[in-house]
Amino acid sequence: MLALWWIKRDFRLDDNAALHAALTECGQVIPVFFLESDIYLAQDASAFHLHAQLTALADLQNSLRLRGAELLIVRCNLPLGFSLLRQHIHFTHIFSHEETGAAVTFKRDIAVKKWCDAESVIWQEVPQSGVVRALRSRDNRQQYIAERLFDSEPLPVPEVVPQPLLPSLTINQHDCYQIPQLQELAPQLLDERIQWSSVQVVNERRAKRTLDSFLSDRGIGYRGGISSPNKAFFYGSRLSPHIAWGTISLRRIFSRLHRRLTELEELLNAQPDNKLAQRWHKSLEGFSARLFWRDHFVQRLESASWMESRALNPAYEQLEYSRDAARLDAWIDGHTGFPLIDACMRCLQATGFLNFRMRAMLVNFACFGLHIHWRDLQYPLARLFTDYEPGIHFSQIQMQAAIVGINTIRVYSPLKQLMDQDPDCQFIKRWVPELRGFSAEQIACHESITLPGYPAPLVDAEHNIRIMKERISVIRKSDEGQESAQRVLVKHGSRMKQKRTKKIHKLDAKVPAAKQIDLFGV
Protein backbone atom coordinates (compact mmCIF):
# COMPACT_ATOMS: atom_id res chain seq x y z
CA MET A 1 0.00 0.00 0.00
CA LEU A 2 1.24 3.47 -0.82
CA ALA A 3 0.36 6.51 1.24
CA LEU A 4 0.61 10.23 0.70
CA TRP A 5 1.51 12.30 3.71
CA TRP A 6 -0.43 15.47 2.84
CA ILE A 7 1.49 18.26 4.56
CA LYS A 8 -0.89 20.81 6.05
CA ARG A 9 0.40 23.15 8.75
CA ASP A 10 2.69 20.36 10.03
CA PHE A 11 6.05 21.07 8.42
CA ARG A 12 8.09 18.82 10.71
CA LEU A 13 9.39 15.29 11.16
CA ASP A 14 9.49 15.37 14.95
CA ASP A 15 6.32 14.21 16.73
CA ASN A 16 4.37 14.02 13.50
CA ALA A 17 1.41 11.72 14.03
CA ALA A 18 0.22 11.91 10.41
CA LEU A 19 3.59 10.79 9.05
CA HIS A 20 3.88 8.19 11.78
CA ALA A 21 0.43 6.72 10.98
CA ALA A 22 1.25 6.66 7.24
CA LEU A 23 4.51 4.78 7.89
CA THR A 24 2.91 2.36 10.32
CA GLU A 25 -0.12 1.54 8.20
CA CYS A 26 1.27 1.65 4.67
CA GLY A 27 5.05 1.17 4.90
CA GLN A 28 5.76 3.41 1.91
CA VAL A 29 5.09 7.12 2.06
CA ILE A 30 5.33 10.06 -0.32
CA PRO A 31 5.22 13.46 1.39
CA VAL A 32 3.38 16.01 -0.73
CA PHE A 33 2.63 19.68 -0.40
CA PHE A 34 0.08 21.37 -2.65
CA LEU A 35 0.64 24.99 -3.49
CA GLU A 36 -2.98 26.00 -3.93
CA SER A 37 -3.52 29.45 -5.36
CA ASP A 38 -7.08 29.38 -3.94
CA ILE A 39 -5.47 29.31 -0.51
CA TYR A 40 -2.30 31.38 -0.83
CA LEU A 41 -4.13 34.14 -2.68
CA ALA A 42 -7.24 34.05 -0.44
CA GLN A 43 -8.44 37.21 1.30
CA ASP A 44 -6.77 36.23 4.60
CA ALA A 45 -3.44 35.18 3.02
CA SER A 46 -0.22 37.13 2.58
CA ALA A 47 3.47 37.07 1.74
CA PHE A 48 4.24 36.50 5.44
CA HIS A 49 2.28 33.23 5.34
CA LEU A 50 3.61 32.00 2.01
CA HIS A 51 7.17 32.85 3.01
CA ALA A 52 6.73 30.87 6.24
CA GLN A 53 5.46 27.85 4.30
CA LEU A 54 8.15 27.95 1.63
CA THR A 55 10.99 28.25 4.14
CA ALA A 56 9.53 25.48 6.28
CA LEU A 57 9.20 23.33 3.16
CA ALA A 58 12.83 23.84 2.13
CA ASP A 59 14.05 22.66 5.53
CA LEU A 60 11.70 19.69 5.43
CA GLN A 61 12.92 18.75 1.96
CA ASN A 62 16.51 18.57 3.27
CA SER A 63 15.54 16.53 6.32
CA LEU A 64 13.55 14.09 4.18
CA ARG A 65 16.39 13.65 1.70
CA LEU A 66 18.65 12.70 4.61
CA ARG A 67 16.09 9.97 5.33
CA GLY A 68 15.99 8.69 1.76
CA ALA A 69 12.76 10.36 0.71
CA GLU A 70 11.69 12.97 -1.80
CA LEU A 71 9.04 15.55 -1.19
CA LEU A 72 6.61 16.45 -3.97
CA ILE A 73 5.47 20.01 -4.49
CA VAL A 74 2.38 20.19 -6.67
CA ARG A 75 1.16 23.56 -7.85
CA CYS A 76 -2.55 22.94 -8.16
CA ASN A 77 -5.78 23.51 -6.27
CA LEU A 78 -7.48 20.58 -4.63
CA PRO A 79 -8.97 18.10 -5.20
CA LEU A 80 -7.77 18.44 -8.82
CA GLY A 81 -4.16 18.15 -7.62
CA PHE A 82 -4.85 14.70 -6.19
CA SER A 83 -6.42 13.55 -9.50
CA LEU A 84 -3.46 14.77 -11.53
CA LEU A 85 -0.99 13.18 -9.15
CA ARG A 86 -2.84 9.89 -9.23
CA GLN A 87 -2.33 9.69 -13.00
CA HIS A 88 1.36 9.17 -12.21
CA ILE A 89 1.41 7.56 -8.76
CA HIS A 90 -1.18 5.07 -7.62
CA PHE A 91 -1.54 5.96 -3.93
CA THR A 92 -4.23 4.21 -1.91
CA HIS A 93 -4.19 6.31 1.26
CA ILE A 94 -3.83 9.92 2.33
CA PHE A 95 -2.72 10.83 5.85
CA SER A 96 -2.91 14.35 7.18
CA HIS A 97 -3.46 16.29 10.36
CA GLU A 98 -6.87 17.72 11.17
CA GLU A 99 -6.97 21.37 10.27
CA THR A 100 -9.21 23.99 11.87
CA GLY A 101 -9.00 26.62 9.19
CA ALA A 102 -10.81 29.50 7.62
CA ALA A 103 -13.80 28.88 5.31
CA VAL A 104 -11.55 28.52 2.28
CA THR A 105 -9.68 25.50 3.66
CA PHE A 106 -12.82 24.06 5.25
CA LYS A 107 -14.58 24.02 1.85
CA ARG A 108 -11.46 22.58 0.21
CA ASP A 109 -11.41 19.75 2.76
CA ILE A 110 -15.06 18.92 2.07
CA ALA A 111 -14.27 18.70 -1.66
CA VAL A 112 -11.24 16.49 -0.96
CA LYS A 113 -13.38 14.17 1.15
CA LYS A 114 -15.87 13.80 -1.73
CA TRP A 115 -13.06 13.08 -4.15
CA CYS A 116 -11.56 10.44 -1.84
CA ASP A 117 -14.94 8.73 -1.48
CA ALA A 118 -15.47 8.70 -5.24
CA GLU A 119 -11.96 7.37 -5.93
CA SER A 120 -11.94 4.86 -3.04
CA VAL A 121 -8.90 6.54 -1.53
CA ILE A 122 -8.74 6.31 2.25
CA TRP A 123 -8.12 9.68 3.88
CA GLN A 124 -7.17 9.48 7.51
CA GLU A 125 -6.93 12.68 9.56
CA VAL A 126 -5.25 12.71 12.93
CA PRO A 127 -5.34 15.43 15.61
CA GLN A 128 -2.23 17.40 16.57
CA SER A 129 -3.56 19.47 19.46
CA GLY A 130 -6.21 19.49 22.16
CA VAL A 131 -8.83 20.68 19.66
CA VAL A 132 -11.56 18.07 19.35
CA ARG A 133 -13.54 17.46 16.18
CA ALA A 134 -17.30 16.98 16.61
CA LEU A 135 -17.02 17.77 20.32
CA ARG A 136 -20.43 17.40 21.97
CA SER A 137 -19.69 19.38 25.09
CA ARG A 138 -16.75 21.39 26.37
CA ASP A 139 -17.13 19.43 29.60
CA ASN A 140 -15.45 16.47 27.87
CA ARG A 141 -12.49 18.32 26.44
CA GLN A 142 -10.05 17.93 29.33
CA GLN A 143 -9.78 14.21 28.83
CA TYR A 144 -8.66 14.71 25.21
CA ILE A 145 -6.15 17.35 26.23
CA ALA A 146 -4.62 15.03 28.79
CA GLU A 147 -4.51 12.03 26.44
CA ARG A 148 -3.08 13.93 23.48
CA LEU A 149 -0.72 16.37 25.11
CA PHE A 150 0.39 14.92 28.44
CA ASP A 151 -0.23 11.20 28.85
CA SER A 152 1.49 10.26 25.58
CA GLU A 153 5.13 10.80 24.64
CA PRO A 154 6.12 12.84 21.57
CA LEU A 155 6.90 10.60 18.57
CA PRO A 156 10.55 10.42 17.49
CA VAL A 157 11.82 11.55 14.10
CA PRO A 158 11.73 8.50 11.78
CA GLU A 159 15.19 7.25 10.79
CA VAL A 160 14.08 6.51 7.24
CA VAL A 161 11.01 7.31 5.20
CA PRO A 162 10.69 4.41 2.72
CA GLN A 163 9.14 5.20 -0.65
CA PRO A 164 9.14 3.68 -4.15
CA LEU A 165 11.45 5.06 -6.82
CA LEU A 166 9.68 8.16 -8.04
CA PRO A 167 9.52 9.16 -11.72
CA SER A 168 10.53 12.59 -12.88
CA LEU A 169 7.32 14.49 -12.52
CA THR A 170 5.85 17.65 -14.00
CA ILE A 171 2.34 18.78 -13.15
CA ASN A 172 0.80 21.94 -14.60
CA GLN A 173 4.17 22.51 -16.29
CA HIS A 174 6.01 22.70 -12.98
CA ASP A 175 8.71 20.34 -11.78
CA CYS A 176 7.33 18.63 -8.66
CA TYR A 177 10.75 18.48 -6.97
CA GLN A 178 11.38 22.23 -7.08
CA ILE A 179 10.29 24.63 -4.36
CA PRO A 180 9.48 27.92 -6.10
CA GLN A 181 10.60 31.32 -4.90
CA LEU A 182 7.93 33.59 -3.46
CA GLN A 183 8.69 36.27 -6.10
CA GLU A 184 8.04 33.78 -8.88
CA LEU A 185 4.97 32.16 -7.33
CA ALA A 186 3.01 35.18 -6.14
CA PRO A 187 4.73 38.49 -6.93
CA GLN A 188 1.45 40.29 -6.27
CA LEU A 189 1.79 39.47 -2.57
CA LEU A 190 5.11 41.25 -2.16
CA ASP A 191 4.92 44.49 -0.25
CA GLU A 192 7.85 46.88 -0.13
CA ARG A 193 7.10 47.69 3.52
CA ILE A 194 8.16 44.19 4.60
CA GLN A 195 11.63 44.16 6.18
CA TRP A 196 12.53 40.55 5.53
CA SER A 197 15.53 40.59 7.87
CA SER A 198 13.11 41.28 10.77
CA VAL A 199 10.63 38.58 9.81
CA GLN A 200 10.83 35.30 11.71
CA VAL A 201 12.25 32.36 9.79
CA VAL A 202 9.81 29.50 10.17
CA ASN A 203 11.22 26.00 9.95
CA GLU A 204 11.75 22.97 12.14
CA ARG A 205 15.36 23.77 13.07
CA ARG A 206 14.49 27.34 14.04
CA ALA A 207 11.54 26.13 16.07
CA LYS A 208 13.78 23.92 18.16
CA ARG A 209 16.34 26.70 18.61
CA THR A 210 13.62 29.15 19.59
CA LEU A 211 12.27 26.77 22.23
CA ASP A 212 15.81 26.05 23.52
CA SER A 213 16.70 29.70 23.89
CA PHE A 214 13.37 30.49 25.51
CA LEU A 215 13.58 27.76 28.13
CA SER A 216 17.23 28.33 28.95
CA ASP A 217 17.69 32.06 28.57
CA ARG A 218 14.99 34.42 27.29
CA GLY A 219 12.12 33.01 29.35
CA ILE A 220 13.39 34.69 32.52
CA GLY A 221 11.92 37.99 31.31
CA TYR A 222 8.61 36.58 30.07
CA ARG A 223 6.56 37.86 32.97
CA GLY A 224 6.25 41.59 32.42
CA GLY A 225 8.36 41.46 29.27
CA ILE A 226 5.57 40.35 26.97
CA SER A 227 3.38 43.38 27.66
CA SER A 228 5.90 45.79 26.19
CA PRO A 229 6.16 46.19 22.42
CA ASN A 230 9.88 46.89 22.94
CA LYS A 231 10.66 43.81 25.01
CA ALA A 232 8.25 41.16 23.69
CA PHE A 233 10.34 40.62 20.56
CA PHE A 234 13.01 39.15 22.81
CA TYR A 235 11.27 37.95 25.96
CA GLY A 236 8.17 36.48 24.31
CA SER A 237 8.54 32.81 23.46
CA ARG A 238 8.22 33.71 19.74
CA LEU A 239 6.89 30.23 19.19
CA SER A 240 3.57 31.31 17.69
CA PRO A 241 4.54 31.07 13.99
CA HIS A 242 6.13 27.69 14.67
CA ILE A 243 3.02 26.40 16.37
CA ALA A 244 0.76 27.92 13.73
CA TRP A 245 2.65 26.34 10.81
CA GLY A 246 3.43 23.17 12.71
CA THR A 247 7.22 23.30 12.70
CA ILE A 248 6.99 22.14 16.31
CA SER A 249 4.22 20.22 18.06
CA LEU A 250 2.42 21.40 21.16
CA ARG A 251 3.13 18.03 22.78
CA ARG A 252 6.88 18.55 22.27
CA ILE A 253 6.67 22.03 23.79
CA PHE A 254 4.69 20.81 26.80
CA SER A 255 7.07 17.91 27.30
CA ARG A 256 10.14 20.21 27.33
CA LEU A 257 8.32 22.74 29.50
CA HIS A 258 7.34 20.05 31.98
CA ARG A 259 10.99 18.96 32.28
CA ARG A 260 12.11 22.52 32.87
CA LEU A 261 9.40 23.20 35.45
CA THR A 262 10.28 19.97 37.28
CA GLU A 263 13.93 21.05 37.43
CA LEU A 264 12.90 24.41 38.84
CA GLU A 265 10.57 22.83 41.38
CA GLU A 266 13.35 20.55 42.58
CA LEU A 267 15.63 23.54 42.92
CA LEU A 268 12.95 25.48 44.80
CA ASN A 269 12.37 22.56 47.16
CA ALA A 270 16.07 22.64 48.02
CA GLN A 271 16.35 26.46 48.01
CA PRO A 272 12.92 28.01 48.65
CA ASP A 273 14.34 31.58 48.66
CA ASN A 274 16.12 31.30 45.36
CA LYS A 275 14.79 34.46 43.69
CA LEU A 276 16.02 33.59 40.23
CA ALA A 277 14.33 30.19 40.31
CA GLN A 278 11.14 31.81 41.64
CA ARG A 279 11.14 34.29 38.78
CA TRP A 280 11.77 31.58 36.19
CA HIS A 281 8.98 29.47 37.64
CA LYS A 282 6.45 32.29 37.53
CA SER A 283 7.38 33.18 33.97
CA LEU A 284 7.07 29.62 32.74
CA GLU A 285 3.75 29.17 34.52
CA GLY A 286 2.48 32.21 32.62
CA PHE A 287 3.76 30.74 29.36
CA SER A 288 2.07 27.43 30.09
CA ALA A 289 -1.26 29.13 30.73
CA ARG A 290 -1.04 30.93 27.41
CA LEU A 291 -0.37 27.70 25.57
CA PHE A 292 -3.63 26.38 26.96
CA TRP A 293 -5.47 29.38 25.59
CA ARG A 294 -4.40 28.47 22.09
CA ASP A 295 -6.57 25.38 21.80
CA HIS A 296 -9.34 26.95 23.84
CA PHE A 297 -9.80 29.53 21.08
CA VAL A 298 -9.17 27.24 18.14
CA GLN A 299 -11.89 24.97 19.57
CA ARG A 300 -14.35 27.84 19.13
CA LEU A 301 -13.78 27.93 15.38
CA GLU A 302 -13.80 24.12 15.21
CA SER A 303 -17.21 24.08 16.90
CA ALA A 304 -18.59 27.15 15.08
CA SER A 305 -16.97 27.24 11.65
CA TRP A 306 -19.34 30.09 10.66
CA MET A 307 -17.79 32.51 13.18
CA GLU A 308 -15.50 33.89 10.49
CA SER A 309 -18.49 35.71 9.01
CA ARG A 310 -21.00 35.88 11.88
CA ALA A 311 -20.82 37.07 15.45
CA LEU A 312 -20.45 34.16 17.87
CA ASN A 313 -23.09 35.93 19.91
CA PRO A 314 -25.92 36.78 17.48
CA ALA A 315 -27.27 39.57 19.70
CA TYR A 316 -24.33 41.74 18.58
CA GLU A 317 -25.04 41.40 14.86
CA GLN A 318 -27.22 44.51 15.16
CA LEU A 319 -24.35 46.67 16.47
CA GLU A 320 -23.82 49.78 14.33
CA TYR A 321 -20.40 50.70 12.94
CA SER A 322 -19.08 53.20 10.43
CA ARG A 323 -18.29 51.60 7.05
CA ASP A 324 -15.88 54.39 6.07
CA ALA A 325 -13.23 52.82 3.80
CA ALA A 326 -10.82 55.74 4.25
CA ARG A 327 -10.84 55.23 8.01
CA LEU A 328 -10.08 51.54 7.60
CA ASP A 329 -7.22 52.36 5.23
CA ALA A 330 -5.76 54.93 7.65
CA TRP A 331 -5.84 52.33 10.44
CA ILE A 332 -4.26 49.60 8.31
CA ASP A 333 -1.56 51.89 6.91
CA GLY A 334 -0.73 53.49 10.27
CA HIS A 335 -1.89 57.03 9.54
CA THR A 336 -4.63 57.59 12.12
CA GLY A 337 -2.87 60.35 14.07
CA PHE A 338 -2.77 58.15 17.19
CA PRO A 339 0.97 57.55 17.64
CA LEU A 340 0.98 54.15 19.34
CA ILE A 341 -1.68 52.77 16.98
CA ASP A 342 0.27 53.94 13.95
CA ALA A 343 3.55 52.57 15.32
CA CYS A 344 1.97 49.16 15.96
CA MET A 345 0.51 48.98 12.48
CA ARG A 346 3.74 49.96 10.80
CA CYS A 347 5.67 47.50 12.94
CA LEU A 348 3.30 44.76 11.80
CA GLN A 349 3.59 45.76 8.15
CA ALA A 350 7.37 45.47 8.42
CA THR A 351 7.89 42.48 10.72
CA GLY A 352 4.69 40.39 10.79
CA PHE A 353 4.79 40.36 14.60
CA LEU A 354 3.35 42.27 17.54
CA ASN A 355 2.80 41.24 21.15
CA PHE A 356 -0.60 40.28 22.51
CA ARG A 357 -1.34 43.50 24.38
CA MET A 358 -0.67 45.70 21.38
CA ARG A 359 -2.72 43.42 19.09
CA ALA A 360 -5.60 43.62 21.55
CA MET A 361 -5.30 47.41 21.72
CA LEU A 362 -5.27 47.73 17.92
CA VAL A 363 -8.51 45.82 17.48
CA ASN A 364 -10.18 47.31 20.52
CA PHE A 365 -9.33 50.85 19.43
CA ALA A 366 -10.41 50.20 15.84
CA CYS A 367 -13.86 49.04 17.02
CA PHE A 368 -14.41 51.45 19.93
CA GLY A 369 -12.40 54.51 18.92
CA LEU A 370 -12.72 54.43 15.15
CA HIS A 371 -16.02 52.51 14.86
CA ILE A 372 -14.54 50.15 12.29
CA HIS A 373 -16.60 46.97 11.91
CA TRP A 374 -14.80 43.91 13.25
CA ARG A 375 -15.64 42.08 10.02
CA ASP A 376 -13.85 44.72 7.95
CA LEU A 377 -10.61 44.48 9.88
CA GLN A 378 -10.18 40.76 10.36
CA TYR A 379 -8.71 39.89 6.93
CA PRO A 380 -6.36 42.88 6.61
CA LEU A 381 -5.06 42.07 10.09
CA ALA A 382 -4.78 38.33 9.43
CA ARG A 383 -2.52 39.13 6.50
CA LEU A 384 -0.10 40.93 8.82
CA PHE A 385 0.47 38.11 11.30
CA THR A 386 3.15 35.59 10.35
CA ASP A 387 1.60 33.40 13.05
CA TYR A 388 -1.91 33.63 11.58
CA GLU A 389 -4.00 30.91 13.21
CA PRO A 390 -7.65 31.34 12.15
CA GLY A 391 -9.15 29.95 15.36
CA ILE A 392 -7.22 32.32 17.63
CA HIS A 393 -7.53 35.20 15.24
CA PHE A 394 -11.29 35.22 14.66
CA SER A 395 -11.95 34.56 18.36
CA GLN A 396 -9.67 37.34 19.52
CA ILE A 397 -11.12 39.85 17.05
CA GLN A 398 -14.63 39.29 18.44
CA MET A 399 -13.36 39.31 22.02
CA GLN A 400 -11.45 42.56 21.65
CA ALA A 401 -14.46 44.09 19.90
CA ALA A 402 -16.34 43.12 23.10
CA ILE A 403 -19.12 41.38 21.21
CA VAL A 404 -18.89 37.90 22.72
CA GLY A 405 -20.84 39.10 25.73
CA ILE A 406 -19.26 36.81 28.32
CA ASN A 407 -16.26 38.91 29.36
CA THR A 408 -16.01 42.27 31.09
CA ILE A 409 -16.05 45.13 28.59
CA ARG A 410 -12.50 46.49 28.40
CA VAL A 411 -11.42 49.53 26.53
CA TYR A 412 -7.76 50.20 25.87
CA SER A 413 -6.61 53.79 25.85
CA PRO A 414 -3.69 54.13 23.41
CA LEU A 415 -2.44 57.03 25.55
CA LYS A 416 -2.41 54.97 28.74
CA GLN A 417 -0.67 52.11 26.92
CA LEU A 418 1.89 54.59 25.59
CA MET A 419 2.61 55.87 29.13
CA ASP A 420 2.77 52.35 30.58
CA GLN A 421 4.54 50.45 27.83
CA ASP A 422 6.54 52.99 25.84
CA PRO A 423 7.02 56.06 28.06
CA ASP A 424 10.14 57.23 26.19
CA CYS A 425 8.41 56.68 22.86
CA GLN A 426 11.26 54.43 21.77
CA PHE A 427 8.92 52.07 19.91
CA ILE A 428 6.92 54.92 18.42
CA LYS A 429 9.99 56.74 17.15
CA ARG A 430 11.36 53.56 15.65
CA TRP A 431 8.27 52.96 13.55
CA VAL A 432 6.92 56.47 12.94
CA PRO A 433 9.91 58.47 11.68
CA GLU A 434 7.79 61.66 11.35
CA LEU A 435 7.73 61.78 15.16
CA ARG A 436 11.48 61.42 15.78
CA GLY A 437 12.01 65.15 16.12
CA PHE A 438 9.48 65.54 18.96
CA SER A 439 9.84 64.88 22.67
CA ALA A 440 7.96 62.08 24.42
CA GLU A 441 5.80 64.72 26.15
CA GLN A 442 4.84 66.32 22.86
CA ILE A 443 3.96 62.96 21.37
CA ALA A 444 1.88 62.04 24.42
CA CYS A 445 -0.01 65.37 24.18
CA HIS A 446 -0.65 65.02 20.47
CA GLU A 447 -4.41 64.98 20.84
CA SER A 448 -4.29 68.60 21.98
CA ILE A 449 -1.25 69.95 20.07
CA THR A 450 -0.27 69.92 16.40
CA LEU A 451 2.88 68.02 15.42
CA PRO A 452 3.90 69.32 11.96
CA GLY A 453 4.34 66.51 9.45
CA TYR A 454 2.15 64.07 11.39
CA PRO A 455 -1.63 63.81 10.93
CA ALA A 456 -4.09 65.19 13.48
CA PRO A 457 -6.16 62.48 15.22
CA LEU A 458 -8.66 61.10 12.75
CA VAL A 459 -11.59 61.18 15.17
CA ASP A 460 -12.64 62.35 18.60
CA ALA A 461 -11.79 58.99 20.14
CA GLU A 462 -13.18 59.70 23.60
CA HIS A 463 -16.57 60.61 22.15
CA ASN A 464 -16.62 57.56 19.88
CA ILE A 465 -15.63 55.23 22.72
CA ARG A 466 -18.45 56.55 24.89
CA ILE A 467 -20.98 55.94 22.10
CA MET A 468 -19.76 52.40 21.40
CA LYS A 469 -19.75 51.52 25.11
CA GLU A 470 -23.35 52.68 25.37
CA ARG A 471 -24.40 50.67 22.30
CA ILE A 472 -22.77 47.55 23.69
CA SER A 473 -24.22 48.06 27.17
CA VAL A 474 -27.74 48.29 25.75
CA ILE A 475 -27.31 44.91 24.06
CA ARG A 476 -25.64 43.35 27.13
CA LYS A 477 -28.51 44.36 29.37
CA SER A 478 -31.27 43.29 26.97
CA ASP A 479 -33.04 39.96 27.47
CA GLU A 480 -31.78 38.79 24.09
CA GLY A 481 -28.19 39.80 24.98
CA GLN A 482 -28.29 37.98 28.29
CA GLU A 483 -29.88 34.82 26.94
CA SER A 484 -27.49 34.54 24.03
CA ALA A 485 -24.49 35.26 26.30
CA GLN A 486 -25.57 32.33 28.45
CA ARG A 487 -25.75 30.08 25.38
CA VAL A 488 -22.27 31.21 24.28
CA LEU A 489 -20.90 30.54 27.75
CA VAL A 490 -22.26 27.00 27.83
CA LYS A 491 -21.06 26.17 24.33
CA HIS A 492 -17.78 28.04 24.16
CA GLY A 493 -16.77 29.14 27.66
CA SER A 494 -13.62 27.89 29.37
CA ARG A 495 -14.08 25.06 31.86
CA MET A 496 -10.70 25.44 33.50
CA LYS A 497 -11.95 27.20 36.60
CA GLN A 498 -15.34 25.67 37.12
CA LYS A 499 -14.67 22.02 36.48
CA ARG A 500 -11.52 20.58 37.92
CA THR A 501 -11.71 16.87 37.29
CA LYS A 502 -9.22 14.32 38.59
CA LYS A 503 -7.64 14.34 35.15
CA ILE A 504 -7.10 18.05 35.35
CA HIS A 505 -5.52 17.75 38.76
CA LYS A 506 -3.13 15.31 37.21
CA LEU A 507 -2.61 17.68 34.33
CA ASP A 508 -2.09 20.55 36.75
CA ALA A 509 0.53 18.56 38.56
CA LYS A 510 2.46 18.19 35.35
CA VAL A 511 1.88 21.69 34.03
CA PRO A 512 0.96 23.70 37.08
CA ALA A 513 -0.49 26.71 35.39
CA ALA A 514 -3.56 25.16 33.74
CA LYS A 515 -5.67 27.87 35.24
CA GLN A 516 -7.58 30.81 33.95
CA ILE A 517 -5.58 33.95 33.31
CA ASP A 518 -6.74 37.35 32.32
CA LEU A 519 -6.74 37.38 28.56
CA PHE A 520 -6.44 41.10 28.37
CA GLY A 521 -2.78 40.69 29.18
CA VAL A 522 -1.52 40.17 32.70
Ligand SMILES: Cc1cc2nc3c(=O)[nH]c(=O)nc-3n(C[C@H](O)[C@H](O)[C@H](O)COP(=O)(O)OP(=O)(O)OC[C@H]3O[C@@H](n4cnc5c(N)ncnc54)[C@H](O)[C@@H]3O)c2cc1C
Ligand atom coordinates in the same frame (compact mmCIF):
# COMPACT_ATOMS: atom_id res chain seq x y z
C1 LIG B 1 -6.55 40.38 17.71
C2 LIG B 1 -5.59 39.26 18.05
C3 LIG B 1 -5.27 38.35 17.07
C4 LIG B 1 -4.40 37.29 17.37
N1 LIG B 1 -4.10 36.42 16.38
C5 LIG B 1 -3.25 35.39 16.63
C6 LIG B 1 -2.92 34.46 15.61
O1 LIG B 1 -3.41 34.56 14.46
N2 LIG B 1 -2.06 33.45 15.92
C7 LIG B 1 -1.51 33.33 17.16
O2 LIG B 1 -0.72 32.41 17.39
N3 LIG B 1 -1.83 34.18 18.15
C8 LIG B 1 -2.67 35.21 17.92
N4 LIG B 1 -2.99 36.08 18.93
C9 LIG B 1 -2.53 35.79 20.30
C10 LIG B 1 -1.18 36.39 20.73
O3 LIG B 1 -1.15 37.75 20.47
C11 LIG B 1 0.01 35.71 20.09
O4 LIG B 1 -0.09 34.31 20.22
C12 LIG B 1 1.31 36.11 20.79
O5 LIG B 1 1.45 37.51 20.75
C13 LIG B 1 2.48 35.45 20.10
O6 LIG B 1 3.66 35.77 20.77
P1 LIG B 1 4.66 34.60 21.20
O7 LIG B 1 4.92 33.71 20.05
O8 LIG B 1 5.84 35.23 21.84
O9 LIG B 1 3.78 33.76 22.20
P2 LIG B 1 3.69 33.75 23.79
O10 LIG B 1 3.16 35.02 24.31
O11 LIG B 1 4.94 33.27 24.35
O12 LIG B 1 2.56 32.63 24.00
C14 LIG B 1 2.84 31.25 23.75
C15 LIG B 1 1.82 30.68 22.82
O13 LIG B 1 0.55 30.66 23.44
C16 LIG B 1 -0.48 30.95 22.50
N5 LIG B 1 -1.14 32.19 22.91
C17 LIG B 1 -0.57 33.27 23.50
N6 LIG B 1 -1.50 34.20 23.77
C18 LIG B 1 -2.66 33.70 23.34
C19 LIG B 1 -3.99 34.19 23.34
N7 LIG B 1 -4.32 35.36 23.86
N8 LIG B 1 -4.95 33.42 22.81
C20 LIG B 1 -4.66 32.20 22.30
N9 LIG B 1 -3.43 31.69 22.29
C21 LIG B 1 -2.45 32.42 22.79
C22 LIG B 1 0.21 31.10 21.15
O14 LIG B 1 0.18 29.85 20.48
C23 LIG B 1 1.62 31.46 21.54
O15 LIG B 1 2.59 31.10 20.62
C24 LIG B 1 -3.86 37.16 18.66
C25 LIG B 1 -4.19 38.09 19.64
C26 LIG B 1 -5.05 39.13 19.34
C27 LIG B 1 -5.39 40.13 20.39
